[in-house]
Amino acid sequence: MTEGWWDLAPKACETLLKGALAARFYYVFAVDYTRGGEWSGRSLMCTRDSEFTIRGIEDCLARGYDRNGFFEVDTGEQKSWTIQLTDPNRAEAPAKP
Template sequence: MTRISPTILRLCLLAACLVAGASPAFADLRMCNTTGSRVGVAIGYRDAQGWTTEGWWNLSPRGCETLLRGTLAARFYYVHAVDYDKGGEWTGKSVMCTRNKEFTIRGIEDCLARGFDRAGFFEVDTGEQKSWTIQLTDTTGNAPQRP
């Protein structure tokens, strides 16, 4: 039987730890734009402090972006997206606050009175997963509503 020196054993264990640490587990909320258009995205969610809406992320055609980093804090997230190239938007029944430029808005009540716009958001059920990727498509079921 071959005997391995303690120094070589320590180096092998250190290398194994470094390799294991090089591939961390990701837990994020991501959005992938599977359309051929540039898209602007806003999200809404409820956390320990209440409702928040955030935007805008600009997604290139067939591109993906991380919207929130870390383990998801909620089961349901809400999305409003705008097709910059063809017009139209992805909307839903949940009304939340937005604005035309980059924003983080606390609360979803009295949007207009507080100087914000109102927009419809569609619901995404993550099933309480730690991470989730939303696929934004232009096919039936997730297609933008054209004016």
């Protein structure tokens, strides 16, 4: 099942899935509509432009959905997991003590 979209503020920390994780592997696709760019991968799944919950990853276009590549996150069977999306083209300022 694929779900989306969540509108997140830059540099914010948000909980998208509440409770203990139910699987080891999760897949992420994100788009920065403000500055441009996206976080994607090779695992193709169905999406659409508005909020969605889509069952199945086959025949996306034939079923009227878009298809995007998601990247895989291996949680190592942890009960909770945090992922930070950063801009790979922008150098971050060094952390201050």
